[in-house]
Amino acid sequence: xxxxxxxxxxxxxxxxxxxxxxxxxxxxxxxxxxxxxxxxxxxxxxxxxxxxxxxxxxxxxxxxxxxxxxxxxxxxxxxxxxxxxxxxxxxxxxxxxxxxxxxxxxxxxxxx
Ligand code: SF4
Ligand code: SF4
Numbered sequence: 001x002x003x004x005x006x007x008x009x010x011x012x013x014x015x016x017x018x019x020x021x022x023x024x025x026x027x028x029x030x031x032x033x034x035x036x037x038x039x040x041x042x043x044x045x046x047x048x049x050x051x052x053x054x055x056x057x058x059x060x061x062x063x064x065x066x067x068x069x070x071x072x073x074x075x076x077x078x079x080x081x082x083x084x085x086x087x088x089x090x091x092x093x094x095x096x097x098x099x100x101x102x103x104x105x106x107x108x109x110x111x112x
Contacts, residue, residue: 005063006073006080008102009097016050016060042057068097082109 003012011017015031018024028048035043035090051057053070063070069081069092078084081092087110088096096103 002054003052004080004105005070006078007053007067007069007092008080008082008106009053009095009099009105010101010105011052011054014052016048017052020049020051020058023035051095080106080109082106 002081005011015027019027031048032043032045049058050060070093081087
């Protein structure tokens, strides 16, 4: 469960994790362009580095400082949102409504 983010994303399949692991500058540049369009025009290739949502280590800045799901799950000390008695709450809903794999993973943990 270490590489499954609190929100249900699989960090092992995230380009920020792969770019960090493989020190892949081409992937950083490609991902920065995609995430600029999808999320934030200020994202730079050097921002595309992450060791995953959990534990210590370098993290993509939004996941570290901006993500309300991660913040809440850390406060509640749950393994994932699927382990939380409030699941599915309004905070996690934007993720599970937009990423079906995340919902499936968390639903299966929650036994829904
Ligand atoms: S925590 Fe890191 S590896 Fe996981 S989804 Fe966010 S950016 Fe990707
Ligand atoms: S309250 Fe919602 S966001 Fe917070 S840990 Fe529980 S399910 Fe996740």
